[in-house]
Amino acid sequence: MGSGMMGNDCSWGPGMMGGHYWQRGDGTPVKTLDQARRHADAFAHRLGLRVGEVMQFSKNFYAELETPSGKPATEILVDPADGDTGIEYGPAMMWNTDYGMHPRGQTGTRLSPDEAQRRAQRWLRDRGSGLTADEPDAFPGYYTLHTMRSGKINGMLSVNASTGAVWYHTWHGTYVATSEH
Structure with a gap:
């Protein structure tokens, strides 16, 4: 992910791909599942969702977002380099x-x-x-x-x-x- 893929600032509302698909990280490397969950929580909050399972892979962190009732809603990725977070491609x-x-x-x-x-x-x-x-x-x-x-x-x-x-x-x-x- 990162700024080269989807632009240089947070995309909330009309724009590239029609809306809320990406949130800029704080530039700090994400090294643990707990750190990835914090980034995922910030992203999920903006959609009115909550974080379920978080997985670590060698290239990214993956998280499932759920509705408040616990139903799967969507999947996101957290970039380990800088914390950029967005809907999984x-x-x-x-x-x-x-x-x-x-x-x-x-x-x-x-x-x-x-x-x-x-x-x-x-x-x-x-x-x-x-x-x-x-x-x-x-x-x-x-x-x-x-x-x-x-x-x-x-x-x-x-x-x-x-x-x-x-x-x-x-x-x-x-x-x-x-x-x-």
Whole structure:
């Protein structure tokens, strides 16, 4: 992320990508899950959401944002270099029907969580990855699943809830650790 990707100041309201997708960090490196959670909390607060799971990868920190009732809302990234925080690229921006670039609310048919997991597993198998798909988290318009190797988190992918398309999260790097709320 960082200032080169989305501009040099906070983007809240009309503008690039239609609104509240990015918040500038304080320039201090983010090295721990607790520090990442603080940045995620500041971002979530502006959307009226709360932070759930926070994960550390070699290239970024990832956090799930939830509604006040605990329902998955969207996914964000925290840049470890400077604390810049924003909606995760890929499915959270493109497929999220409530918080993405094209919000439109839930429409059309929706794959069941079991079908999303089957599609993810088939996609992984067809690529000979040796990975398995964990249980899905249902976000507005899509599901996100951890990919597992020998019962341990390896990465993640998402499945579009309407089309069944799969989008592998290539931007995280190597999984490091998780912090639940």
